[in-house]
Amino acid sequence: MADSARPAPPQASARALLAMLSVGPPDDVVTLRSMMEGLGGSLFGMLLFIATLPAFLPIPGVAGALSGPLVSLIGLQLLVFMRQPWLPRLVAERGPRRGTLARFGQRIAPWLARLERVVRPRMPALIDHPAARLLTGLLLVLLGLLLALPIPFTNYVFGLLLLGYAFALIERDGALMLLAWVAGAAAIASFGITGGALAAFAADWIARLT
Numbered sequence: 001m002a003d004s005a006r007p008a009p010p011q012a013s014a015r016a017l018l019a020m021l022s023v024g025p026p027d028d029v030v031t032l033r034s035m036m037e038g039l040g041g042s043l044f045g046m047l048l049f050i051a052t053l054p055a056f057l058p059i060p061g062v063a064g065a066l067s068g069p070l071v072s073l074i075g076l077q078l079l080v081f082m083r084q085p086w087l088p089r090l091v092a093e094r095g096p097r098r099g100t101l102a103r104f105g106q107r108i109a110p111w112l113a114r115l116e117r118v119v120r121p122r123m124p125a126l127i128d129h130p131a132a133r134l135l136t137g138l139l140l141v142l143l144g145l146l147l148a149l150p151i152p153f154t155n156y157v158f159g160l161l162l163l164g165y166a167f168a169l170i171e172r173d174g175a176l177m178l179l180a181w182v183a184g185a186a187a188i189a190s191f192g193i194t195g196g197a198l199a200a201f202a203a204d205w206i207a208r209l210t
Contacts, residue, residue, distance in 0.1 A: 015112040017046060018105035026099025033092040045169025047085045048074050048140070052166060053096070053104065055147060055159030067155075068148025071162060075140025078133055119167050123174025136177065139184040140165060146191050154191065161187060 021030050035050055051070035070091070077085055126132050140162075147158040161183055168177035 015105070015109055015116065017049075018101060018109075018112075022098050022102035022105055024098050026097060026102065028098045029095055030098055030101065031093050031095040032087055035095065042169045042172070043085050044074060044078060045166050045171075048162065048169060049166035052159055052162040055155045055162070056104070056108075065148055067159070067162075068144045068146075070144070071147060072141045072144030075137045075142075075144060078137030078140065080137075081130070081133065115167060116171075119171040119173045119176050121172040123178070124172060126174030126177045127169065127172050132174075132177070135181060136165065136169075139181060139188070142188050143184055146188065149191075151191060158187065 021035065032047075032050065035047075048071065051074060052067055054066035070087075073087070074085060143158060143162060147155070147162070161180065164176060164180040164183065167173065168180055
């Protein structure tokens with residue numbers, strides 16, 4: 001049975017969001033639409049955090065196929081300066097079970113707590129400036145495509161990198177965003193440009209959509 005996410009207070013942390021979404025019958029499904037309706041703070045940052053979670057599922061080939069397109073969709077919306085994130089109905093009506101969110105939240109809570117002590121609002125131009133938003137969107141599109149590729153042993157690498165983008169947006173931390181840009185560009189150069197894998201995958205993906 002699908003259930004609505006409980007409203008999150010403004011500027012709720014990722015750790016608090018996971019805890020709130022986990023409250024309830026473990027078999028209840030929390031749809032992405034209900035999550036978006038209850039998000040506080042940075043909608044794009046919180047949605048990116050949620051979209052990245054499947055990358056940590058220990059299921060080869062499936063995790064990236066779930067997270068990758070969602071991450072690229074978020075990046076595209078940043079590129080066109082959308083004020084609110086949007087999801088297709090087919091995607092918006094799906095989501096994880098509360099029990100899965102609870103188990104995942106328990107595993108990563110200590111790491112999230114450490115990260116939350118380090119990040120803070122600073123260097124806002126690297127978050128809000130139109131050029132910064134364009135660069136963030138472009139890198140997310142490319143990283144989403146890379147995540148969707150069946151490259152062995154890279155889901156966790158890209159997942160951790162994307163969590164950096166998510167936390168930078170959520171906490172409005174420009175310094176963290178700068179580090180994420182550098183790491184993202186390095187990952188794209190290492191895994192995407194070499195061999196032309198990214199270009200071939202992107203062309204095939206676009207052809208399927210048209």
